[in-house]
Structure formats: structure tokens, C-alpha cells
Amino acid sequence: MKAMFLRSAAAGAVLAGALAxxxxxxxxxxxxEQAGPGLAEIIVTAQRRTENLQDVPIAITAANAETLAxxxxxxxxxxxxxxxxxxxxxxxxxxxxxNLVIRGLGTTGNSRSFEGSVGVFIDGVYxxxxxxxxxxxLDIDNLxxxxxxxxxxxxxxxxxxALLLSSASPSFNDVNGAVEVTYGNYxxxxxxxxxNVPLSDKVAFRIAGLASTxxxxxxxxxxxxxxxxxxxxxxxxxxxxxPSENLTVRLIGDYSHSQGNCCYATxxxxxxxxxxxxxxxxxxxxxxxQQFLGVLAGLIPASSMTPTGRKxxxxxxxxxxxxxxxxxxxxxxxxxGTLLIDAQVGEGTLKSxxxxxxxxxxxxxxxxxxxxxxxxxxxxxxxSRFISQELTYNTKIPALNAEAVFGLFFSxxxxxxxxxxxxxxQAQFYWDAIFASLGVPPGTAFAAPGTWTTERMGxxxxxxxxxxxxxxxxxxxxxVIAGLRYSVEKKRGFFNNAFYxxxxxxxxxxxxxxxxxxxxxTTTNKALSGTLGLQYRPVDDVMLYxxxxxxxxxxxxNMDVNAAGTLINNAAVYNAxxxxxxxxFFGNAPAQAPLNPRYKPEKVNAFExxxxxxYLGGRARTxxxxxxxxxxxxxxxxxxxLRFTVLNARxxxxxxxxxxxxxxxxxxxxxxxxxTWIPHAKYxxxxxxxxxxSDSRFRFSPKFSGNATLNLDQPVNDNxxxxxxxxxxxxxxxxxxxxxxxxxxxxxxxxANLGFKLPKTGLLVEGWVQNLFDKTWFTQSFPxxxxxxxxxxxxxxxxxxxxxxxxxx
Numbered sequence: 132m133k134a135m136f137l138r139s140a141a142a143g144a145v146l147a148g149a150l151a152x153x154x155x156x157x158x159x160x161x162x163x164e165q166a167g168p169g170l171a172e173i174i175v176t177a178q179r180r181t182e183n184l185q186d187v188p189i190a191i192t193a194a195n196a197e198t199l200a201x202x203x204x205x206x207x208x209x210x211x212x213x214x215x216x217x218x219x220x221x222x223x224x225x226x227x228x229x230n231l232v233i234r235g236l237g238t239t240g241n242s243r244s245f246e247g248s249v250g251v252f253i254d255g256v257y258x259x260x261x262x263x264x265x266x267x268x269l270d271i272d273n274l275x276x277x278x279x280x281x282x283x284x285x286x287x288x289x290x291x292x293a294l295l296l297s298s299a300s301p302s303f304n305d306v307n308g309a310v311e312v313t314y315g316n317y318x319x320x321x322x323x324x325x326x327n328v329p330l331s332d333k334v335a336f337r338i339a340g341l342a343s344t345x346x347x348x349x350x351x352x353x354x355x356x357x358x359x360x361x362x363x364x365x366x367x368x369x370x371x372x373x374p375s376e377n378l379t380v381r382l383i384g385d386y387s388h389s390q391g392n393c394c395y396a397t398x399x400x401x402x403x404x405x406x407x408x409x410x411x412x413x414x415x416x417x418x419x420x421q422q423f424l425g426v427l428a429g430l431i432p433a434s435s436m437t438p439t440g441r442k443x444x445x446x447x448x449x450x451x452x453x454x455x456x457x458x459x460x461x462x463x464x465x466x467x468g469t470l471l472i473d474a475q476v477g478e479g480t481l482k483s484x485x486x487x488x489x490x491x492x493x494x495x496x497x498x499x500x501x502x503x504x505x506x507x508x509x510x511x512x513x514x515s516r517f518i519s520q521e522l523t524y525n526t527k528i529p530a531l532n533a534e535a536v537f538g539l540f541f542s543x544x545x546x547x548x549x550x551x552x553x554x555x556x557q558a559q560f561y562w563d564a565i566f567a568s569l570g571v572p573p574g575t576a577f578a579a580p581g582t583w584t585t586e587r588m589g590x591x592x593x594x595x596x597x598x599x600x601x602x603x604x605x606x607x608x609x610x611v612i613a614g615l616r617y618s619v620e621k622k623r624g625f626f627n628n629a630f631y632x633x634x635x636x637x638x639x640x641x642x643x644x645x646x647x648x649x650x651x652x653t654t655t656n657k658a659l660s661g662t663l664g665l666q667y668r669p670v671d672d673v674m675l676y677x678x679x680x681x682x683x684x685x686x687x688x689n690m691d692v693n694a695a696g697t698l699i700n701n702a703a704v705y706n707a708x709x710x711x712x713x714x715x716f717f718g719n720a721p722a723q724a725p726l727n728p729r730y731k732p733e734k735v736n737a738f739e740x741x742x743x744x745x746y747l748g749g750r751a752r753t754x755x756x757x758x759x760x761x762x763x764x765x766x767x768x769x770x771x772x773l774r775f776t777v778l779n780a781r782x783x784x785x786x787x788x789x790x791x792x793x794x795x796x797x798x799x800x801x802x803x804x805x806x807t808w809i810p811h812a813k814y815x816x817x818x819x820x821x822x823x824x825s826d827s828r829f830r831f832s833p834k835f836s837g838n839a840t841l842n843l844d845q846p847v848n849d850n851x852x853x854x855x856x857x858x859x860x861x862x863x864x865x866x867x868x869x870x871x872x873x874x875x876x877x878x879x880x881x882x883a884n885l886g887f888k889l890p891k892t893g894l895l896v897e898g899w900v901q902n903l904f905d906k907t908w909f910t911q912s913f914p915x916x917x918x919x920x921x922x923x924x925x926x927x928x929x930x931x932x933x934x935x936x937x938x939x940x
Contacts, residue, residue, distance in 0.1 A: 169748060169749030169750050169795065170745075170749060170750060170751070170752055170793055170795050170801075172184075172185075173185070173193050174193075175187060175191055175193050175275055176275070176295065176297075177189050177191050177275065177277050177281075177284075177295075178284065178536070178600065178602070179284050179523060179525065179536045179538075179600070180525055180534070180536070184743075185672075185674060185743045185745060185752070185754075186674060186743075188610075188612060188664050188666045188674070188676035188678055188741070189277055189278075189279065189281075189678075190216075190277075190278040190279060190739070190741060190754070190756040190758075190789060191275055191276065191277055191278070192213055192214040192216070192217075192275070192276040192278075192791065193273060193274065193275045193276075194213050194273065194274050195272065195273050196271060196272055196273065196299070198213075199213070199268065199271065199274060200311075200935070200937075201842075201854075201856050201884055201897075202856075202858070202882075203882065203899060203901055204268070204274075205267050205268060205321070206266060206267050206268055207219045207231065207251075207294070208221070209901075210231075210276075210294075211836070211838075211860060212838070212858065212860065212882070213274065213276065214276050214791075214805065214838075215805055215806070215807050215836035215837050215838050215860065215861075215862075216233055216234055216276070216278055216789055216807045216836070217231065217232065217233045217249075217276050217278075217292070217294075218231075218232045218831060218836075219231050219232070220232070220237075220831055220910055220911050221394075229247075229260065230247065230831075231247055231248075231249035231251070231291075231294065232249070232291070232831050232832070233248075233249050233276070233278050233279075233291040233292040234278055234279070234291065234292070234758060234760075234785065234787065234789075234807070234809060234812075235785055235787070235809045235812035235829045235831075235832030236248055236290065236291040236735075236760065236762075236785055236812070236829065236832075237249065237291060237829075237831065238766070239765070239766070239767040239768065239769075239824075239829075239830060239869055240767055240768025240769050240777075240869045241768055241775075242689060242690065242691065242768035242775075242777055243513065243546070243548060243588070243690040243691070244546075244590065244622075244624060244687050244688060244689050244690040244691075244777070245687075245766065245768065245777075246259055246260075246287070246288045246684070246685070246687075247260075247288060248288065248289075248290045248291040248684060248733070249288075249289070249291045249292050249293065249294060250281065250285055250286070250287075250288050250289040250292075250293040250294070251293075251294045251296075252285065252293060252294065252295050252296070253296045253297075253298075254296070254297060254298050254383055254469050254471070254484075255469070255471065255484040255521070256467075256469050256484060256486040256488070256519060257285075257286065257288075257519060257542065258488075258490075259490075259515060259517055259544055259592075260490055260515060266363065266365065266387045266389060266463070266465055267321070267341055267343060267363055267365065267387075268296070269323065269339055269340075269341045269365045269366075269367050269385070269387070270298050270299050270323075270325050270337075270339035270367050271296050271297070271298060271299070272297050272298060272299040272300070273296075273297050274294070274295070274296050274297075275294070275295040275296075276292065276293075276294055276295075277289075277292050277293040277294075277295065278291075278292045278756070278758075278789070279291075279292055279678075279680060279737050279739055279758060280292070280660075280680040280681070280682030280735055280737045281293040281680075281682075282616055282660035282661070282662075282680065282681065282682045282683055283598055283600050283614035283615065283616045283660060283661055283662045283680070284536065284538075284598065284600055284614065284616075286540060286594070286596055286598075286616065286618065287594060287596075287618055287620060287683055287684060287685050288684050288685065289682060289684075290682035290683065290684045290733055290734075290735045290762075298367065298369065298383060299325065299337070299339075300337070300369070300371060300381065301327055301329075301335035301336060301337035301369050301370070301371035301381075302327055302329070302335055302337075302371075303329045303332060303333075303335050303371075303373075304329070305327075305329065306326070306327065306328050306329070307326070307327050307939070307940060308324065308325050308326035308327055308939070308940055309324065309325055309893075309937060309938065309939040309940070310322075310323075310324040310937070310938050311323050311324065311935065311936065311937040311938075312935070312936050313933055313934070313935045313936075314933050314934055315345075315899075315931055315932055315933025315934070316930075316931055316932055316933065317345055317346045317347070317348055317357070317931065318344065318345065318346045319343075319344070319345040319346075319931070319933060320343065320344050320345070321341070321342075321343040321345075322341070322342050322343070323339070323340065323341040323342075324339065324340055325337065325338070325339035325340075326338060326339075333372060333373050333374055334370070334371065334372050334373075335370075335371045336368075336369070336370055336371075337368070337369045337371075338366070338367070338368045338369070339366070339367045339368075340365065340366045340367075341363065341364070341365040341366075341387075342363070342364050342365075343361070343362070343363045344360075344361070344362045344363075345360060345361050345362075346360045347359030347360045347361070347391070347392070347393075347396060348451050348928060348929055348931075349396035349451045349452070349453050350451065350452060350453075351452075351453065351454060351455065352441075352442045352443065352444040352445070352452040352453065352454045352503075353440065353441045353442045353454055353503075358392055358395075358396035358453060358455065358459075359391065359392065359393050359394055359396045360391045360392055360393070361389055361390070361391035361393065362389065362390055362391060363387065363388070363389040364387070364388050364389075365385070365386065365387035365388070366385065366386050366387075367383065367384070367385040367386075368383075368384050368385075369381065369382065369383045369384075370382045376475075377474060377475035378472075378473070378474050378475070379471075379472070379473040379474075380470070380471070380472050381470075381471040381472075382468070382469070382470055382471075383468065383469040383470075383471070384467075384468045384469075385465075385466060385467065385468075386464075386465075386466040387463075387464070387465045387466065388462070388463070388464050389462070389463045390460065390461065390462040390463070391460070391461060392458065392459045392460055392461075393459070393460075393461040394461060395453075395455055395459055395497055395498050395499070395501055396451075396453040396455065397453065397501055397923040397924060397925055397926075398448035398451070398453075398909070398923065398924050398925075398926050399444075399446055399448070399923060399924075400873065400909070400912045400922040400923055400924035401873075401912075401920070401921060401922035402446075402921060403915070403918055403919055403920025403921030403922070404919065404920050405565070405918040405919060405920070405921060406918075406921060407427070408427065408504070408561060408564050408565075409500075409502045409503070409504045409918065409921075410443055410503075411423070411426065411427070411433060411436075412503070412504035412505070412506075412557045412560060412561060413439065413441050413442075413443055413454055413502065413503030413504050414433070414438065414439060414441060414442075414443065414503075415433055415436035415437060415438060415439060416436060416437045416438075416439050416556075416557070417436050417437075417557075417560050418436065418437070420559065420560055420563040420564075420573040420574065421573065422435065422436065423436070423560045423563070423564060424563065424564060424567055424573060427564060441454050441503045442454060442503075443503065444503070448907055448909075448924075448926055449905075449907040449929070451926070451929065453501075454502070454503030455498040455501075455502075455503070456498045456503070456504075456505045456508075456555065457496040457497060457498045457508050457555075458495065458496040459495075459496060459497050459498055460493075460494070460495045460496065460497075461492065461493070461494045461495075461497075462492070462493045462494075462495075463490075463491070463492050464489070464490070464491045465488070465489075465490045465491075466488070466489055467486060467487055467488030467489060467517075468486065468487055468488075469484065469485070469486045470483070470484075470485040470486070471483070471484055472485075476524070477526070478526055478527060479524050479525050479526025479527070480524070480525045480526070481522070481523075481524050482521075482522070482523045482524075482525070483520075483521070483522055484519070484520070484521045485519070485520050486517075486518070486519050486520075487517070487518050488515075488516070488517045488518075489514065489515070489516055489517075490514070490515045490517070491512070491513065491514040491515075492511075492512070492513045492514075493511070493512045493513075494509065494510065494511045494512075495510050496508055496510065497509040497510070497511075499916050500915070500916055500917055500918070501915050501916070501923050502915070502918070504557055504561060505555040505556045505557040505558075506554070506555055506557055506558050506561050506917065507552060507553065507554050507555050507558055507917075508552070508553050508555055509550065509552055510550060510551045510552075510553075511548065511549070511550040512547075512548065512549050512550070513546075513547070513548045514546070514547045514548075515544060515545070515546050516544065516545045517542065517543070517544045517545075518542065518543045518544075519540070519541065519542040519543075520540070520541045520542075521538060521539070521540045521541075522538060522539045522540075523536055523537065523538040524536070524537045524538070528601075531601070531603060532603060532604045532605075533601045533602060533603045533604065534601070534602045535599065535600065535601045535602075536598075536599070536600040536601075537598070537599050538596075538597070538598045538599075539596070539597050539598075540594065540595070540596040540597075540598070541593075541594065541595055541596075542592075542593070542594045543591070543592075543593050543594075544591065544592040544593075545589075545590075545591050546588075546589050546590045546591070546592070546690065547588075547589045548587070548588040548589060548690065549585070549586065549587050549588070549629075550585075550586050551582050551584065551585045551586070552582070552583060552584050553580070553581055553582040553583065554578045554579060554580050554581060554583055554638075555580060556580055558578035558579075558580065558638075559577075559578045559579060559580075561578070561917075562576045562578045562638050563576065566641075575636060575641075576636060576637075576638045576641050577634045577636045577637050577638065578637070578638045581632070582630070582632070583631070583632040583634075583637055583639070584628060584630065584631050584632070584639075584645060584646070585628070585629045585630040585631075586626065586627075586628055586629065586692050587626070587627055587628075587629050588624070588625065588626045588690045588691070588692070589624070589625055589690070590622060590623050590624035590625065590687075590688060590690055591621075591622065591623045592620070592621070592622045592623075592685075592687070593620070593621045593622075594618065594619070594620050594621075594685070595618070595619045596616055596617065596618040596619070597616070597617055598614065598615065598616035598617070599614060599615055599616075600612075600613075600614035600662070601613050601614065608667060608668045608669065609665070609666070609667055609668075610665075610666040610667075611664070611665055611666075612662060612663070612664035612665075612666065612678070613661075613662065613663050613664075614661050614662040614663075615659065615660075615661040616659070616660045616661060617657075617658075617659055618656075618657070618658050618659075618660065618683060618685075619655070619656070619657050620655065620656040620657075620658075620685035620686070620732075621653070621654075621655050622653065622654050622655075622656075622685070622686070622687045622688055623651070623652070623653045623654075623688060624650075624651075624652055624687065624688025624689065624690050624694070624728060625649075625650060625651040625652070625688075626647075626649055626650055626690070626691070626692060626694060626695070626728075627649040628645075628646050628647075628649065631645065631646040635708050635709055635712055636712070640698060640708070640712075641712070641716050643697055643698045643699060643716070643717065644693070644697050644698060644774070645692065645693075645697070645698060646698065646701055646704050647692055647693045647695065647696055647697050647698065647700065647701055647774070648695045648696055648700050648701040648702075648725040649695070650694060650695040650725060650728050652688045652727075652728050652729055653688070654686055654687060654688055654729045656685050656686050656732045658683040658685075658732060658734075659681070660680075660681045660682060660683045661680075661681050662678060662679065662680045662681070663678070663679045664676060664677060664678035664679070665677050665678075672744065672745040672746060672749075673742065673743070673744050673745075674742065674743045674744075675741070675742045676739075676740070676741055676742070677738075677739070677740045677741075678737075678738070678739045679736070679737070679738055679739075680735075680736075680737040680739070681734070681735070681736055681737075682734065682735040682736075682737060683732060683733070683734055683735075684732060684733035684734075684766065685732050686729065686730050686731045686732040686733075686766075687729070687730060688728050688729050688730075689728045689729070689730060689768075689775075689776065689777040691728075691774075691775045691776075691777075692775075693774030693775055693776065694726075694728035694775075694776070694777075695725040695726050695727075695728045696723070696725050696726040696774070697774050699717065699720065699722060699723050700722070700723050700724065700725045700726055701722075701725075702722035702723075702724075705717075705722045706722055730766055730777040730778070730779055731764045731766075731779045732764060733762070733763075733764050733765055733766045733779070734762070734763050734764060735760050735761065735762045735763075736760070736761045736762075737758065737759070737760050737761075738758070738759045738760075739756055739757065739758045739759075740756070740757045741754070741755055741756035741757065742754070742755050743755075747794075750794065750795040751792065751793070751794045751795065752791075752792060752793045753790070753791070753792045754789075754790070754791045754792070755788070755789065755790050755791075756788070756789045757786075757787075757788050758785075758786060758787060758788075758789070759784075759785075759786040760783075760784065760785040760786065761782075761784060762782065762783040762784070762785065763781065763782055763783075764779040764780070764781065765779065765780040765783050765814070766778075766779060767779070767780055767820055767821075767824065767869075768869075769820070769821050769824070769869060769870065770870060770914070778819060778820050778821075779819070780814045780815070780817050780819075780820050780824070781815060781817050781819065782814075782815035782817070783812075783813060783814045783815060783829075784811055784812075784813060784815070785809065785811065785812040785813075785829065786809070786810070786811050786812075787807065787808050787809035787810060787811070787812070788807075788808045789806070789807045789808075790805070790806050791805050792804055792805070799843055799844050799845040799846065800841070800842070800843050800845075801840075801841070801842045802840070802841055802842075803838065803839065803840035803841075803842070804837070804838075804839050804840075805837055805838045805839075805840075806835065806836075806837040807835070807836050807837065808834065808835050809832060809833070809834055809835075810834060812828055812829040812832045813826065813827065813828050813829065814826060814827060814829070821870070823870065823871060823872060824869070827866070827872070828866055829866075830865075830866045830867065830868065830869050831865060831866070831867065831911075832865060832866075833862040833863040833864065833865040834863050834864070834865075835861070835862075835863045836860075836861060836862045836863065837860075837861045838858060838859070838860050838861075839858065839859045839861075840856070840857070840858040840859075841855075841856065841857045841858075842855075842856050843855040843856070847887075849891075850889050850890060850891045850892070851887060851888075851889060852887065852888045852889075852890060853886075853887055854884065854885070854886045854887060854888060854895075854897060855883075855884065855885050855886075856882075856883065856884040857881070857882070857883045857884075858881070858882045858883075859879060859880070859881050859882075860879070860880045860881075860882070861877070861878070861879045861880075862877065862878050863877050864876050864877055867909055867910065867911050867912050867924070868911065868912040868913060868914075868922070869913075870913065870914050871912070871914065871922065873912040873922065873924075875908060875909050875910075878906060878908045878927075879906070880901075880902050880903075880904075880906060880927075881902070881903040881904055882899075882900065882901045882902070882903065883899070883900050883903055884897055884898065884899045884900075885897065885898050885899075886898060886935075893938055893939030893940055894936075894937070894938050894939075895935070895936070895937040895938075895939075896934070896935075896936050897934065897935045897936075897937075898932070898933070898934050898935075899932065899933060899934070899935060900930065900931070900932040901928065901930070901931045901932070902927070902928060902929060902930045902931065903930065904930075905929055905930040906927075907926060907927075907929070908926065908927045909924040909925065909926050909927065910924075910925050910926070910927050911924065911925045912924035912925075
């Protein structure tokens, strides 16, 4: 099958070149202002040097700051507006659920120990958590999406691709800057500004700031309060020092802070058998379990209980209503410093990237049962301290007629996490009702209000790597690309119960879930990854390529309370339970040894054949890529039986076709049409993973996705331009749950902008609307905790609109 696919891909690339005038490009990805007739050249750094995108044998999408602003890409949550090949999902816990997906491949499930399959790099620094890119982009000059494994030059955890973000650099030219204010519905207010100040002919300073507030589009059905709101503050300061033409030093410091009552407001997706219990507890407070069971049995009227004053949310997801308990506050801090040094050494350039970062998430008084019933609460704190150092040397090797990059990389991350779970005011009633349905008398299970567990988890991750990448010019038209990277990954993970309520009849004890065994485990992975490619330019405006890439995503130690098993794996506690409990609830089964909390590295062999074409006098571009991935040991986090665990799917295949085109229809109008077709993205048949995933399609991987974009910049006179942009985004049917076969049907979203700019004065005024036709759709569904058969879902944003005013000076 692989050989057949590659033969078909090669033939398709040739055909694409012949048919290029009839193809269309997907998105505006101009890195520079258009100058004169024809599309502007796009400069990228995917091979660790500045090159024209059309000359690079990698599938890349690039966007500058203005393109990001026009597309309303404030952070990665709306990144599909730039390319349909990439998407983003996040649920209730930013530390573990933030997930970038490229070509259908991403991270499956939630685990705090996971690093993404898509590497995120900001100013050359690897971010271990995709959630770091959830913060609003501040003073970002350009964004590049690299599709396919990038293991040689960008290292581990790029099996699906890489996202590169670069900040606007200080300059020595003059004092300049910009101020921008956006206001929209849901009381959205975003203010940002930046100023560049040359301090001398060798030193320049730049500072940027951002402040934003936004109400969530959910409302509490009882109080009318907005849910999932957000307030963000951020600052970035830079100092550029060029003591000579052979040395450049750039220091970047940044800080961001966001908080809001996030992120437990969701829509009902499937009502399970526990829904009547949840609804009654939402509306009423029982005096006793006997009274509550009598109401459920129809023997006592519900009016005999005390009304809570809470209301049931609408079952219509377009109403965006939810009833929750607790204050539900999430707070994220992300800060650090980066030192970039470029020095001319010999015939090449030595580059150093040094960084120290801290990323923290605190979640307090959350409602993890996602309902109006007051069952239990959740508190969690997470922190990551990350240090990294990379050295690269770019040079030319005349004897080999080659351009080369050699590099060394080191990183050290320390993770800390703690959480507590208190039972809330209605937990006892809820669990008595659940156990009663199993024939257990009320009061047997203990769920009195109060904290029943406090847990501590953490770990370390150290990475060492050396790499080399060479581009040989065999002839004026043929290049051979080769690269290797050797990586060593050392990880440690641990868990222990700082406190567990010593009641043998506690609910989770009777269910056999906790207290689970403590563990402290280490793992070391060593891997060789690399690339091999052939590049051919038959004529000046055509480039064809074929590449092989070996990708690697490090294994690790699962950071979860049940990583080493459940109660039955905790022999000391299990054996100390009263015999009546061991016999009645566990069939007097013997204790078992703790399970292995480690998981294996993920690997991918990726084959790609593509072509890049420019035609119609430079007024049209077509880029096409055929890809085939052979994956092994795919990392999957799932809830299996009584515990969350990380498994490795033995095999998977992922292949498809991308076509990107840009047409300049006139000097002021461009058209983009972009399509990604993935006919096959499936796990193999595998008895080691959940049957719901075995031999099934990847989650969040539609067979077809596409963008169509019209962009107008029409001069009205010498100092007035009319601006307009319309984009349609389409995704076909896709699976949206890692635990079920829940689907989201085809979705088309339309976004539009209309405005004016005054080039001479630097003023821009623009109105915008996202999801113009107010479509209701879901990004992800999940089984509702503690409610068997029930599912909730995170909906996409409804129609949003506003105005953006920008003044540059």
C-alpha cells in the first residue's frame, strides 16, 4: 500500500504542476507587504535560515501580524483561519487538555505528563505546554505552521509538526509604534500597544502591552452571571544590542496573567440514567436520604423538599445555559526571559538561544460534575519551571556545495502539581441514590461534606540532543537534503496522597478507585530521528520535492492518581479494610502488585511528495503535498475501567492530500482556496487500547476541511483604502470524543471584515464578525464525571462581532 501511495503521489505532483492554473490557494500568508504586481515573496525560517517559502521542501503556511489580526487569530484557539490543516482543542484543564492537531494527528486524551505532538516555539524557545499559546498573542510579527515531523531541526514532540511564532524585533530606524483597541459583543475589550525606541545607533528598546476582558457566552441559568469569562494582562519588553556588524544580542522578557470563571460551563450532549437524580438535586435540597429516595420512587412529592433556588438549564445548546456550583476560578501565569545571541564565527553564524520560563495554573472551587447538583468540588495547582539552551552553527561547506546547520540542545523541566477534592453539600444524597439502585442500603457509602483527598504529583524531564542538517546542491536544479538528530530523554514522575480521609466506607474506597498506590518512577529514551529528501527545480517557478522524515515523541511517566493502579493495587490499605467490605464489595479478591506508570515513546515514519508552483506572471501560487504516515506506539490517555491511564497504540496510518493556492485577481483583490483531504487516519486493530479506539478513525480529524478567502485592499484615493475580507471555513463530519463514538456533523462558518485605512496617517478602522450565521456546533464531547451514560460537550463560539481601531506612528 505504501509503494502504491508513493507512486500515486508522484504522479499526482506532476499532474498538479500541469493543472496548476486551475487550482486555488487557501489562505493569505503574506509575510511582507505586497510590492508591485504579483504576489509578495514569503520569507520563512523552517530550515533554520531565511528562505523563500516556495524554495523550501516542507509544507508551510505563514502569516504576518496584520493577517493574524484580520483573521481574528488572537491566540491558537482560532488558528484554523490560517490553515485548515491545523486545529486546536481545549477543555476544562488547560495544563492537560490543550491539543494542537495537524493533518489529523495530535495528542489523544488528557494527561498532565503529556507533551504535544505539535511543538510550539516562541522566539526559538520550545514551550512544553500548548496551553502557553492560549494566551493572547502579544507583539507577534509572524507565525509559521510547519506540517509533518520536524524532528531533525526542532527536536522531540514534533511528530505532527511545529508552530513557530516570532516577536517583532526592536529596530534602530526611528521611534515608532502602534495602539489598537477592539470592542465587541459579550463585553469584549482588547487594548494593546507597542513602541520602539532607538537608544543609540547600537541599542534599541521595544515594549508592548496588552489588556483584555471578555464575558463568556454561557450564562448561569439561575443568576444570569456570565460563565467562562476571561481577563488578561500581558507585557513584553525587548532590548537589542549590536556592538558590531558581527554580533547581535537580543534580550526578551515577557509576563502574562489571565483569570476567569473557567472552564466548566458546557452544553448537554447525551442525558444518561442519572439525569433525573441530578435534576432533582439541582432544584431541591433533601432533609435526608430516606426522603430523597422516597421522592425518586414516587412515594413522596418533590415539593416536600426545600427548594434550592437553582434553575435547570435549557437543553437547547444554542441557549448556552448552565447551572454550576462554586466560584470556579482559573488563573494562569506565564513568564520568562530569553537571550538570543548571533555571532559571526569564521565563515558561519553561531546562534545561541537561552531561556528560563515559569508556567502556572491554579484552579479553585470548580464544579467537576458539570451540573447544578452540588456533588463535589475540585482544586488544583500546577507549575512548570523550564530551562533550555540551544546552540546552532549555520555555515556553507564549499567542498560539498552544501549549506549546513549543526546544533546542540539541552532542556530541564520541573513539574509540580497538587489537588484536593471535597465532597459538597449533596454528595451523600446522590451516592445513596446510586448505591440504592445497586441494592446497597442508604448510609453505607460515606460522602459527608469535606475534603476526602489531597494529592501531590510531580516530575522532571531532561533532554539532550545533537543534530546536523545539510542541503547539498548537486546541480543547479537538484538538491539533496539530509539530517540526523540523536536525542536522550530522561523523565521522572511521582504521586502520593498527602491526605486521604481514613473512612473505609468512603465512596471511592467502596468503588475500588482510591486510595491508589504511591509511585516514584523514572524512564530514559534514546532515539535517532532524521530527514532525507530530494528537491528538483525543472524551471524557475516550479519546485518538486520528495522527503522522508523520522519523528519521535518521548515516552514518560504518567502523572495521575491512578497511574500505578487502583485500591486493589495498594496492598497495605486494601488488606486493612474490614473483611465485610473486602468480601461484599470486592469478592474477597487478593491484593495485586502496583502497575507500571510508564509509557513508551511515539514514533512516526513520514513520507511526503509535493510541489510548489508560481505562474500567471507571479500572480498565482499553488502548493500541493501528498503525505503518508506510518505510526507506532501512539500515546493515548484514556479512562479504562476505574482509572485514567496512558496506553500505546501499536500502529496507526494517516495519509492524505493538501492543496494551497493564492490568486491575485487584481492589484487589490486576492482569492484563496485551501483544501486538506485525509481519507485515512486510523488506529490499527489493537486489543491493548480501549475498543472504542481500536480500528477507528483519529478523533478531531475530518476527512475534508477547507478555507475560502477573499481579501480586498482597494485604494479610494491617495490617503484612503477600503478593506474587506470574507472567509468560509468548512469541516466535514468528525469524531469529537476520545471515550465514545460521538460525532459532530459537517460545519461551515463564515467570517467577514469591512473597514478603511489611511496609509499616510497610520489609522485603521475595521468592523468584524465571526460565525456570521450563528451556527451551533461542538468542538469536543466527554463522559460527564460520576454520571454513567451522561455526556456533556464544549460548543464552538456563537456569533461574535465588534470593531477594531488601530493607530500607527
